[in-house]
Amino acid sequence: MRYFIFMLLFSFPFTAEASVAAPIAQGETVVYQPVTPHAFVPKKQRFINRIAENILQKRLKKAFGRDNGALAKPLAVSGFLSGLIAVILFLVFLFSGSAGILISSLILSLIGLVLSMLGLNLRGPSSEKLVKGLSIAGIALSSSVLLVFLLEFILLLAAFS
Numbered sequence: 837m838r839y840f841i842f843m844l845l846f847s848f849p850f851t852a853e854a855s856v857a858a859p860i861a862q863g864e865t866v867v868y869q870p871v872t873p874h875a876f877v878p879k880k881q882r883f884i885n886r887i888a889e890n891i892l893q894k895r896l897k898k899a900f901g902r903d904n905g906a907l908a909k910p911l912a913v914s915g916f917l918s919g920l921i922a923v924i925l926f927l928v929f930l931f932s933g934s935a936g937i938l939i940s941s942l943i944l945s946l947i948g949l950v951l952s953m954l955g956l957n958l959r960g961p962s963s964e965k966l967v968k969g970l971s972i973a974g975i976a977l978s979s980s981v982l983l984v985f986l987l988e989f990i991l992l993l994a995a996f997s
Contacts (some may be wrong), residue, residue, distance in 0.1 A: 912955030919950030919977030949978035
């Protein structure tokens, strides 16, 4: 639990800016301008992030018994297949009009989107290009189903209002 809280705290984006009041001219009001601190702050954050990632990767290896890169391939493949099945079901819905097919298509597209994003994020630097390609294709297929559904829904609302 400590490692989870540790990773959660260091995963928030930290802004490396401070606001300093700097008058532009004598007669004008004070304008707050962002001031960037010294260059050592991002390096410290990168160092802490590297330590936290190493700890998390060790914990994941211990939990799953394998490397994160090996976990990325099944996630990418299943995300791509879920997106592909969602597209096929959505095309079937367009010709049949069944609400059950539409709901299953939307659920599969959401699952495919999540799995593809996890596969893309968990791939290691030594992973194959296939993992990256399948993840991006799964994201594209799943998001296209969701986008077409949203556009269709908005057009139906506009037509009936």
